[in-house]
Amino acid sequence: MSNRGKRILAIDNDEEVLIDLDLFLAERGYHTSTAFGSREGIQLLQTRTFDFVLLDDFLPDADCEEMIKQIQAFQPGCPVVIMQPTTPSPIEIGQVHALGALGLVGKRALPEIMSVIQKHMNKATRDAPSCEGKW
Numbered sequence: 001m002s003n004r005g006k007r008i009l010a011i012d013n014d015e016e017v018l019i020d021l022d023l024f025l026a027e028r029g030y031h032t033s034t035a036f037g038s039r040e041g042i043q044l045l046q047t048r049t050f051d052f053v054l055l056d057d058f059l060p061d062a063d064c065e066e067m068i069k070q071i072q073a074f075q076p077g078c079p080v081v082i083m084q085p086t087t088p089s090p091i092e093i094g095q096v097h098a099l100g101a102l103g104l105v106g107k108r109a110l111p112e113i114m115s116v117i118q119k120h121m122n123k124a125t126r127d128a129p130s131c132e133g134k135w
Contacts, residue, residue: 006121007031007049011041011067012056012083017107021054024110030117038062038070045074052117056107057084068100079120083107 008030010021018034025032033048035041038059044050053071057064064082071080079102084092088104096104102120105112 005031006051007033008052008054008117009033009035009041009044009048009050010054011035011038011059012054012107013037013059014056014107017056017083020108020110021113024114025117028114038067041067042070042074045071050075050078052120053078053080054113055080055082055101057082057104065099072100081105081113081116083113 006029008025010018010025010032012018012021012034013036015036018036022032022034033044033050035044038061041055045053053075055064055067055071059067062070068080071078080100082096082099082101082104083106084104085107087106087109088096093104103116105116107113
């Protein structure tokens, strides 16, 4: 499956993480937008459409649960994966699922982040309605 044209928004308050994500995802064909903090993230969600959102678990200016609600309000159905500084435990993963997030990953675990994105994008492609035979 091609990543061409797939848009990902990364929201974090660590500029280094945003730069790393932007470079890593761009090298793999994704169009990445980065937001330094929740306000910038909300502004981008109001003006652009995204296929996926990577969200820092702790933003000084917003609660993670509230950010998920905001993302879903502006872009219903957009998958959100929470990033945290450490490797997540099974209990933490269950907690983010309860908030409506697709998953939880370590923000420095770039291969794991890529795996979650690809798994979702592949599933979305398989689940999309087909136009074959309708003409």
